[in-house]
Amino acid sequence: MPIHEKSLIRPENLIRNEQLIIDGVDVSGDWSTFIAPRVITDYNEALEPEIAALPGGEHIHRCWQCGSCSNACTVNALNPDFNPRYWIYLIRLGLESELLRDKDIIWQCVSCNKCTHICPRDVDPEGVMKATARWLELKGHTPPSPAMEFDNIFSAQVITTGRIEEGRLLRKFFAHTGQKLTQDWLLGLVRGLVMRMPVGLLLRLGWAGVRAPRTRKWASTQRAIEEFIIEQEAAQRVALGLPPGETR
Ligand code: SF4
Numbered sequence: 001m002p003i004h005e006k007s008l009i010r011p012e013n014l015i016r017n018e019q020l021i022i023d024g025v026d027v028s029g030d031w032s033t034f035i036a037p038r039v040i041t042d043y044n045e046a047l048e049p050e051i052a053a054l055p056g057g058e059h060i061h062r063c064w065q066c067g068s069c070s071n072a073c074t075v076n077a078l079n080p081d082f083n084p085r086y087w088i089y090l091i092r093l094g095l096e097s098e099l100l101r102d103k104d105i106i107w108q109c110v111s112c113n114k115c116t117h118i119c120p121r122d123v124d125p126e127g128v129m130k131a132t133a134r135w136l137e138l139k140g141h142t143p144p145s146p147a148m149e150f151d152n153i154f155s156a157q158v159i160t161t162g163r164i165e166e167g168r169l170l171r172k173f174f175a176h177t178g179q180k181l182t183q184d185w186l187l188g189l190v191r192g193l194v195m196r197m198p199v200g201l202l203l204r205l206g207w208a209g210v211r212a213p214r215t216r217k218w219a220s221t222q223r224a225i226e227e228f229i230i231e232q233e234a235a236q237r238v239a240l241g242l243p244p245g246e247t248r
């Protein structure tokens, strides 16, 4: 399927004749814009299977490039360079160097899942974005992204306590990423919540933030989840041809 978004073609590959007359017909300017032919030699045939081996990437082969995901995407509406359809296209063709041009924005997916709901082929584009961000990280192309840091802190809390406690989660994430807790938007959010929430619930939340409650009889579940994660992470490293990494 051709790429039909002009913005995706590098400017140096666009040829435009300001003055061109062919058989007496004036085709100057836009009428004579061509894409320069190019030869691609750096295919990575392992790119699609490697991303398909990571959680969320399993159904990438189903994509038929309809573009509904990019059309519905929350981030694409703000930044047209964030283009899930295009990245899936690159991955399926093994165009690694093209994909790497966008390595610093792929992690910005906000997991709204609009793409997942609209995709006619059940590709799970949101999962593919996560798998791609993880692939970039495992291959050393990007440092762990803030989104991945958040996921790790969130998962660690759930695995350790069997519960989610938002206040503690946010505090840890902010401390880990060197952000102040006194940011205006956060203070405004907390103020709004405090004014709307029943006092009993507020007290319970405050107490949970201090006491870090755990789900009763959680230890064996925690062990099982940890073993599963270690197994999965080891399998992913093997699929990506990476040496064994640190275990949790
Ligand atoms: S909506 Fe689904 S099938 Fe269409 S381009 Fe996106 S991932 Fe591919």
Ligand code: SF4
Residues within 6 Å of the ligand: 069, 072, 073, 074, 075, 076, 084, 108, 109, 110, 111, 112, 113, 114, 115, 116, 125, 126, 129
């Ligand atoms: S989940 Fe990510 S890729 Fe999908 S629509 Fe939302 S921001 Fe875009």
